[in-house]
Amino acid sequence: MVAFPQDSFPHLVDEKVLSAFEQIWEGLGRPGTWWTGAQRRAIAEAARSAIADGPRPIGAAIPALADLDSEDGSDISDLVLEVVRRVTSESGRVTAGWAAEAIGLMGPGRYVELVAVVVLIVPVDLFCGLMDRPRQPLPEVVAGEAVGGVPRGVEAGEAYVPWLVDGWQGPNVARALSYVPADNERRMAMVSSMYDGSEFFEMVWSHRSLSRPQIELLAARTSALNECFY
Known part of the structure; x- marks a missing residue:
């Protein structure tokens, strides 16, 4: 269902x-x-x-x-x-x-x-x-x-928790929960669907009702109100 x-x-x-x-x-x-x-x-x-x-x-x-x-x-x-x-x-x-x-x-x-x-x-x-x-x-x-098991390439680093270190290239937020890959994939799918999609590196967005500056303003304000500083 x-x-x-x-x-x-x-x-x-x-x-x-x-x-x-x-x-x-x-x-x-x-x-x-x-x-x-x-x-x-x-x-x-x-x-x-x-x-x-x-x-x-x-x-x-x-x-x-x-x-x-x-x-x-x-x-x-x-x-x-x-x-x-x-x-x-x-x-x-x-x-x-x-x-x-x-x-x-x-x-x-x-x-x-x-x-x-x-x-x-x-x-x-x-x-x-x-x-x-x-x-x-x-x-x-x-x-x-x-099921248990620690993913390959996960080690202690700069974060509070161990995360993917071996060969990592990309923003830290994308590997924040890499100790549990299945949940991290679900999280990033949600982030992609609700925020950037495949247009993250494009400065002008035309695929959403809000422009990129409007979305970034909302994101920054929400982050500040929740004391989530990134």
Whole structure:
């Protein structure tokens, strides 16, 4: 069943965007590299809750990661819930030290895949909201275990997490989640469909309703409001 049919939106949506959303939803409830399908869905649910709750006030008590239960069963642990909340609604408070502690407790693979699930679901939910469309129900869970495995060429570098180093040429943002290639491919497909497509290096765009300067202005303003400095 198609999750994002064109007629479920009150306004026309580019088919490339809908295709990217379908790819994301198709993989959301399936076993990933480091999390099961049930755990990936639980992370997505936690991200939605974090968006609804919003960031905690400055000065509010925030638990130390090391004090939280880190045992994951069929669901996700208190540690994972706290990391999801920080990454989703308090990303401006993610420091190198905090990330290093979270990665040390969870492992780099689980941390990167958690971030991947968050950055896949949040833009889709926001897009639907802006288009006056209800959020899409999360997909059913597909049974199975996480496959594991570290991609070839991934090493520690300048980022908080290991990423593709061997022979890399291109912008850092494109390899940010390269520790989990399948999710990174889904993310970049969404980025391509909603932003640049194959015209990234063209300074004048005529294939969209907005000109490139207009899109870059919106992107920069959104980035600043979310304290996402790149």
